[in-house]
Amino acid sequence: MIVKLENYNGKYKIVSLALSQVAKEDLLKDNLDFIYISDNDIRLYPENVVVSKDKNIIEKLRNAHDYDVYELWENGKFSEYYDDSSLDNYFFVTGKCNSNCVMCPSPDISRQKGGNTSVDTLIEIAKHIPTDAPHLTITGGEPFMVGPDIFRFFEFLGEKFECTDFLLLTNGRIFAVDSYLERFVEKAPKNSIVAIPIHGSTANIHDMITQSNGSFNQTKIGIKKLLKAGIHVELRIVVSRLNKDDIYNIAQMISDELSEVDYVSIMAMEMTGSARVNQDKVWISYVDAAQAAEDAALVLIENGIDVKLYNFPLCIVKKEYWTLCEKSISPDKVRYAETCENCKMKNACGGVFAGTMSMEKGELRAII
Numbered sequence: 001m002i003v004k005l006e007n008y009n010g011k012y013k014i015v016s017l018a019l020s021q022v023a024k025e026d027l028l029k030d031n032l033d034f035i036y037i038s039d040n041d042i043r044l045y046p047e048n049v050v051v052s053k054d055k056n057i058i059e060k061l062r063n064a065h066d067y068d069v070y071e072l073w074e075n076g077k078f079s080e081y082y083d084d085s086s087l088d089n090y091f092f093v094t095g096k097c098n099s100n101c102v103m104c105p106s107p108d109i110s111r112q113k114g115g116n117t118s119v120d121t122l123i124e125i126a127k128h129i130p131t132d133a134p135h136l137t138i139t140g141g142e143p144f145m146v147g148p149d150i151f152r153f154f155e156f157l158g159e160k161f162e163c164t165d166f167l168l169l170t171n172g173r174i175f176a177v178d179s180y181l182e183r184f185v186e187k188a189p190k191n192s193i194v195a196i197p198i199h200g201s202t203a204n205i206h207d208m209i210t211q212s213n214g215s216f217n218q219t220k221i222g223i224k225k226l227l228k229a230g231i232h233v234e235l236r237i238v239v240s241r242l243n244k245d246d247i248y249n250i251a252q253m254i255s256d257e258l259s260e261v262d263y264v265s266i267m268a269m270e271m272t273g274s275a276r277v278n279q280d281k282v283w284i285s286y287v288d289a290a291q292a293a294e295d296a297a298l299v300l301i302e303n304g305i306d307v308k309l310y311n312f313p314l315c316i317v318k319k320e321y322w323t324l325c326e327k328s329i330s331p332d333k334v335r336y337a338e339t340c341e342n343c344k345m346k347n348a349c350g351g352v353f354a355g356t357m358s359m360e361k362g363e364l365r366a367i368i
């Protein structure tokens with residue numbers, strides 16, 4: 001949610017939200033900046049100054065939750081960062097990336113010139129998030145593009161959140177560097193899993209997709225070092241036209257060389273950003289992508305490796321693989337087609353990405 005608090009003209013700051021008296025007292029006790037919504041106005045604490053009297057905004061924010069976290073900008077823009085009612089919250093570290101994947105759902109410009117959230121700001125946000133948050137994701141771009149300062153953030157997370165599960169999304173190349181690996185092992189929150197994409201079973205295919213020479217070798221070395229250090233690892237395979245004939249081989253390679261990973265997620269694409277620009281090169285039908293995913297899933301299962309299928313609608317996947325399908329698309333991005341209204345599996349189905357909807361040409365069929 002984004003609104004404008006018309007009377008605010010101070011510095012950029014991170015604030016929590018309090019709707020109830022209990023949350024207000026809690027946040028005062030914790031000495032955190034927060035916004036309190038009363039029936040008549042919106043106040044910034046601990047200063048206790050009125051920042052808005054707009055009834056529409058009061059009404060809108062009444063639908064938010066105690067302990068949500070917002071960014072409050074110099075011009076009064078008030079935008080949600082953390083939703084305390086959701087399991088889908090993430091820290092966005094930077095848009096920059098040292099790879100340049102052809103099917104990346106982010107645009108090229110953000111990987112080249114994307115902004116960073118400073119480590120101090122990330123820590124300030126984390127200070128405002130309740131310690132009982134069940135799950136938090138750390139993502140980019142490539143989070144390690146901000147350099148070793150990121151370890152201050154990991155250290156803070158590790159000290160504050162003892163019960164939270166963390167998912168770190170990274171291309172994994174940095175873990176080929178021993179000094180980074182060692183500091184990560186030392187500083188990472190204890191319930192962390194590192195999710196790393198593998199795009200091909202060979203350097204030729206992987207590096208063609210990442211458009212970064214040497215990335216395959218670095219990623220593989222990084223994964224092996226993480227596993228050796230006892231770090232939990234998820235591997236991700238995104239199925240595109242460029243690797244659909246290699247998905248089976250990737251599964252075989254994982255089974256042969258990286259079988260200690262926690263699980264493998266095989267994913268359908270989100271057709272935004274570079275994926276959309278390169279759609280002629282990367283798009284394949286859901287049916288073709290699911291076929292490749294199912295064949296690979298079978299190899300992994302036969303080798304005792306857990307598999308999840310992300311972003312595949314149930315009507316595309318053979319029934320015997322439905323138990324592998326996750327509702328993986330976040331609520332703000334998920335869409336259903338007209339035919340879905342008649343589908344008896346709609347509640348269990350993860351739907352399709354908003355950005356992929358227009359690529360689907362009549363493949364979805366209501367299950368009745």
Ligand code: SF4
Nearest residue numbers: 313315340343349366
């Ligand atoms: S018809 Fe729609 S709701 Fe049903 S399985 Fe397909 S995508 Fe999901």
